[in-house]
Amino acid sequence: MPLRVKTTLLVWTLNEIQGMRLVMPRVRREWVDQILVMDGGSTDGTLEFARDRGYQIYRQVRPGLRTGRAEDWKHIEGDLVVTFQPDGNCLPESLPELIQTARKGYDLVVISRYTRGARSDDDDTVTTFGNRMFTSMINLLFRTHFTDAMSGYRAYPRDLPHRLRLFEDESYQPFERWSGVVGSWESLMSLRVAKYGLTWAEVPGSEPARIGGARKLRIFGWGFNYMGQVLKDALIEHRPPARPSRRSAGSLVPVSPPTSAGSPAPSGPRTSARSFAGTPDS
Numbered sequence: 001m002p003l004r005v006k007t008t009l010l011v012w013t014l015n016e017i018q019g020m021r022l023v024m025p026r027v028r029r030e031w032v033d034q035i036l037v038m039d040g041g042s043t044d045g046t047l048e049f050a051r052d053r054g055y056q057i058y059r060q061v062r063p064g065l066r067t068g069r070a071e072d073w074k075h076i077e078g079d080l081v082v083t084f085q086p087d088g089n090c091l092p093e094s095l096p097e098l099i100q101t102a103r104k105g106y107d108l109v110v111i112s113r114y115t116r117g118a119r120s121d122d123d124d125t126v127t128t129f130g131n132r133m134f135t136s137m138i139n140l141l142f143r144t145h146f147t148d149a150m151s152g153y154r155a156y157p158r159d160l161p162h163r164l165r166l167f168e169d170e171s172y173q174p175f176e177r178w179s180g181v182v183g184s185w186e187s188l189m190s191l192r193v194a195k196y197g198l199t200w201a202e203v204p205g206s207e208p209a210r211i212g213g214a215r216k217l218r219i220f221g222w223g224f225n226y227m228g229q230v231l232k233d234a235l236i237e238h239r240p241p242a243r244p245s246r247r248s249a250g251s252l253v254p255v256s257p258p259t260s261a262g263s264p265a266p267s268g269p270r271t272s273a274r275s276f277a278g279t280p281d282s
C-alpha cells in the first residue's frame, strides 16, 4: 500500500442489535484504526454490545442521520472515513478493497450495488426505482457516470464533507422542513464531487438484505428531499470559494497514475472523461 492512512469505521446505529451481533465480529480489527459507533438513541442492547466489544460510542443529541454526523465528526480520528451500516446491508468482506482503493487518493470511493458482479437483496421495487432514478438524474445533470450515486457504503477523506459544505443546513432546506424528515447526504456528496471536479471511484459490492429490526429510512420523505436537493444544486451555482490545499487539509493525496478506462477496481484517481472513476464528463 503506497500510503499509510489512518482509517475510521463510522457505524450508524438505531436499534440494530441483531445485525450488530452477526456483522461486527466479521470486521477484523486490523482493517481499521478506529471503530466509532454513532448511535441515534438505541434501546435494544446495541450500545451495550458496542461497549462490550470496545468500540467508541457517540450518542447523538439531535434526531436524524445527517444531523448526527455534524455532532460526531469531531470524534473521528482517521484521515479516511468509511461509513458502515451494521444492519446486514454492508458486507464486511468488501471493506479491504474499499479501503485499499480509497487509500490510492480518491476524494470518494463508493460501493456500487448496480454494477457488474454486484446486486442488492435489500431493494424493493420502490427503492430500486428511486436509487436508479436519482443516479441517472445526477449523471445527466452533472455530466458524470456513477452506477450507484446513492449507496451509503463509501469511503472518503475526513475533510470531504467540509469541502463540499455538507454540514451546512441550508443545503437541505427547505425540503426537509417541508417533508418533516431529516435525511442523509449521499446524493449531495456524489453530485458535488462531480460538480467540483474531484476524483471518485466505484468498487462493485453486493448489498445483502437487512438482518432483523426495522428499516428507519422513510422512503417518500427521503425521496422528496433528494429530489429537491438534486434539482436545487443543479439550478443554483454552488461551488466552494476556493479549492483548499488537500495536503494541508489533512486529506489524501493521489499517489498512483490513472489506469485504463472501465476498470472496476482502478489503481489511481481518474480525471479524464468517460473513465470509470473521475470527474464530470466535459
Ligand SMILES: Nc1nc2c(ncn2[C@@H]2O[C@H](COP(=O)(O)OP(=O)(O)O)[C@@H](O)[C@H]2O)c(=O)[nH]1
Pocket (backbone or CB within 6 Å): 012, 013, 014, 015, 016, 038, 039, 040, 041, 060, 063, 064, 065, 068, 084, 085, 086, 087, 089, 210, 214, 215, 216, 217
Ligand atoms: N445514528 C443514527 N443512525 C441511524 C438513524 N436512522 C437510521 N440509522 C442507521 O442508519 C443505517 C441505515 O438505516 P436503514 O433504515 O437501514 O436505511 P436503508 O438501509 O437505506 O434502508 C442503519 O444502520 C440504521 O440503524 C439515526 O437517526 N441516527
Ligand SMILES: [Mg+2]
Pocket (backbone or CB within 6 Å): 085, 087, 089, 210
Ligand atoms: Mg439498511
